[in-house]
Amino acid sequence: MLEPQRTVSELKALRQLTGDDNGAQRVAFTEKWVAARDFLKARLAQLPVEVHTDPAGNLWATLKGDSERELLIGGHLDSVPNGGWLDGCLNVLAGLEVLRRLNTQYSGKPPVTVRLVDWADEEGARFGRSLYGSSAASGHFDVAQMAKLHDRDGVSLADALKQVGVTLEDAPQAQAELKNAAAYLELHIEQGPVLEGMGLPLGAVLGTVGVERHTITFHGQAAHAGSTPMNVRRDAFLAAGRFGQEIYTIAERHGGVCTIGSVKTLPGIVTSVVETCEITLDQRHLNAEKLAAMWQDAQDAATRLAEEGGCTVSFGYLWNIEPILFNSDLIDACEAAILEVTPTAHRLPSGPLHDAAEVARAGIPTEMLFVQSLRGISHNKIEDTLEEHIELCVVALDKLTDRAIGWIGEERT
Template identity: 45%
Template sequence: MQIDAGRVIADLRELAAASGGEHAGAKRLAWSPDWSAAREWLGGKLAELGDRVTVDRDEAGNLWAQLDGDGSTDGFVVVGSHIDAVPSGGWLDGCLGVMAALEVLRTLAAADAPPPVTVRLVDWADEEGARFGRSLVGSSAVAGTLDPDDVRGLLDAQGTTLQDALASVGVDLDAAAGARSRLDGARAYLELHIEQGPVLLDTGRLASAVSGTFGDERYLIGFTGQSAHAGSTPMHLRRDTLAAAATAALEIREVGIRHGGVTTVGSIASSPGVITAIAGASEMMLDLRHLEAEVLATMLAECRAACEDAARTFDCEVAFRRVFGATPTPFHPELVALARRAVDAAGGGDGPPIPSGPLHDATEIGRLVPTVMIFAQSDPPISHTEVEDSSEEALRVAIEAYGATVGGALELVAAGGLEAAR
């Protein structure tokens, strides 16, 4: 199947112009009015496809659009990604996959005959987790791994709870599990994304099939000591939680280096937060990732030990709250091979599939449904920033490869391949 890369890029630029500007920092924070406006824009694009495409929203806030097949094959193929963005994020992260999926539906809707398999587009809700620290909210609800009690009290920077943010757009956190039925009968999931890193640029490849995603553990770690006057409290008597957290953060960095993974302390917030007082309480945000589950577990144990050691050193207490976890997710080998051939045929260069360090909705869905991703080269090789970019050549290659991979997956399913999710 050939899809029009030029139209995908035009849609991306139109969305960027409506979301702040191509390199002005995307304004599509999940559950916000800006995000809702972007979804309305997407809804307008879907409405242009006519009555062959039906659109609705599930209990977790995910947006779905369906184009029925000819009835000859059971199940359906899912295409999509996410339209939400981090604050001041880039113009391609997530929405590249949504616009490519839109073009898949547009191409199929314009064909003389329906496809052999039903195709569903999905725009996953709150992939980024930028407001509340809990990524993949919509896809994890569909995958059955979202426990409302684990996320109920999460707050954004303004003190809004996650459940209140969901409620503001008509989503009930406690009813989100009802979205699980959306995968019943799914035969494949295919997602296009920018790489967000340097591997493809360093090797000169414009695109690549993706072998799978890293596992991830995400914690809030609270240190409790004693606030006291900065001038009258001797150094050896201080119960300084910021000192404990900072000491732990340096050792956590070594854990990532030692095991060939990545460990990140994204924030340390301390109180009372004044220049003349010792920090009596500090909360650390910890994220760690690795491609192997056993190594990830070892890294987590060592990070916890580093925090406990630092707490003892500074006479503090420490508590751990897990806010997110994802096991490493290898993608379906038959679909990975299909994507690799499509990338090569589109001019992206042949090379081994690369793993993804960043999480994606494919991480959740890939545990239940045969899944593959394709990456477009990032240049510069960074993301979650307004300067995020990819060359038009890389975008065209990746989009064309994605269309061909979707077409190949439809043929594979129509021929009886790939088992449906139950």
Template identity: 55%
Template sequence: MLTPLNPLRTIAELKELRTLTSTHEGAQRVAWTETWDRARAWMRDKLATLPVEVRLDEAGNLWATLPGASPRALIIGSHIDSVPNGGWLDGALGLVAGLEVLRTIAARGTPPVTIRLVDWADEEGRFGYSLLGSSAASGTLRPEHLLTLHDRNGITLPAMLTGYGVDVEQMGQAGGELIDAAAYLELHIEQGPVLETQGLPLATVTGTCGVERYKVIWHGQAAHSGSTPMNQRRDALAGAAKLTLALREIAHEVGDGAVCTSGSVVCSPGIATSVAENVVQMVDMRHHDSIKLARLLNRAQRASWQFAAEEHLNVTWERIYQIAPITFHPQLIELAEAAVIDTCGVYYHMTSGPLHDATEMARSGIPTVMLFVQSLRGISHSYAEDTREEHLELAVRALANLTDRVIEWLEQGGE
């Protein structure tokens, strides 16, 4: 007897995972932690009931393969890791929905093409480097960029990965998993307010924005807060504060969806009785147009130099991460549109501001597309993250519909 698609099972399993790996503050599935291990063990238990081959690659990505009549592989992917105090659906939805689709296909017998489900390692970028596992597979990862990265507790990325049997220098060998890859699909929550504003449950994602992410380091002079006149201070925090406010105006001026964020400012010596001598500020800029993304960076840097001169400071910019805007495969976008229309009667196109592992798959040349499902209040990376259950059901059905369409497309020679 064939196993019918059961979106309610997906919702139940997502709740099961939430109970297993969350606290009252939200999801705690941070990559390379005991809770993340627990989540992966839970996923392995689910996969153990299916006729799939399960393995870890050299970058720590978890693969489940259902062999097909053809070695050409359709990959469904997402990530089970979360940010600290994250949401129950971010990443996990795509993986658990993919598990349900894999079950349904396996029940039919040998599929015409190979079907693979992948849980990408450290999508969230615990060490500041987003899409770690998928970038290793795609070939864009440069090991030398990882050697000095550390998390908020001072643990270096290479030391952490060694404890999980991952050698930074060998991570690129994960690219061998993509040799027969013919298409890549990913379902994700929107993480923003657009679909709710439009009154729509689902959208086809046409691509992802480019990102420029920097560490901006301000150097001033520590001085006693009680005895140093205001006009004689070299306050590093003043430069960072001015740039933080200027980023809003810069994003507004460049427009067309531009966003700029200063998400972290750390002062030294960091006490109430001293002017800040050094400040490390994290700046993230995004745009779907590469020219406008470059304009954001140029204007932000020029503004920082102006503020450094005004406050008698030195400022330097160190790039942490960069990725160009990505456009997904036009034929797969059409197939995704059709799947969404079949599922809910209407379709909507949008570009993703957040990055996803699909970005790296598209960069590697694999035909790629994504589906979004509405996020309530547009909230994500928070315990308050949520999506209506009826919309989660539609999302699972849309992913299954899209998977069937892409299998047929591949059978017909699509590439």
């Protein structure tokens, strides 16, 4: 029998174990993260599941079924520093509750094999590379690039992994975990204000948006702050500031989002006009063509504004990922599951990235279920969701699981 209130209690217990007054502290490969893993393992030990850690450090719990075809339910226990009590771990503990129900209903052997996965280092908070564990499993993983990563204390990713029994060079072997996967489900808090604004507890996710990340550097002329008239300055910061306004027009024009997340200036002293101003630009859209158009518009605007200010501009590549659309049948199944527990369903894209994107990139039919976030806030100690909505999303995930199991059976025949 499903007990959604048990998930709420376990979430609170995990918060007590791994959080403090500043929020969640389950940063990947730290003591608190290991404690969270042990918390999960202790509960899995009460079920007839096979538990193991793959070569990348992802934790798997497998409930063998009549079929070797597998339904995966995923999440991540790691958090950002001073994070929220639900981001990632809700997915895992709700999946645990679904495993319990399946075990009871089918006497330990459901129609298909069902596997719960806790992906390692989804957040990328420590080493700056999100989706570490799921990208290893999906095959989008460059060991040489990963070997260059260090945290703020100078600890390498490879050394951090060694501390938890994982060898970085072996991580790509995690691809073997997906060989029998027929579908993947992931529950997550929305981390945005859409569902709350509509007064809805749950939503079916269309996919994760594509992301383009670049540096844009405006080059001007350093000059004395006291003796240089305003009308003859070649102020790189002025060009960057005008561009900061322009990205809102670009985002509105295409229906996406654009963010300048950091600004660096040189020479960086109070008595000099800025000679060099480097900014980072993050652009996101669910439509690949519109995302490309947004980046082109950004380059055109930066070039124009630089020229108007007597400056030049250069562009640098940081990272990108294409939009990932989820499986249409599973989106329909998710909407139907939501309508079993609440009168209205809504379909929406995910602005943040999730492990589900990497699984979908591996060619596995994928769907996500969102539950409302209060105030739309996440990655913050005030992150919250109504307890009644948490219980509702556990029920909806359970019903989606049944529908996915049925869909896998239909696909097989």
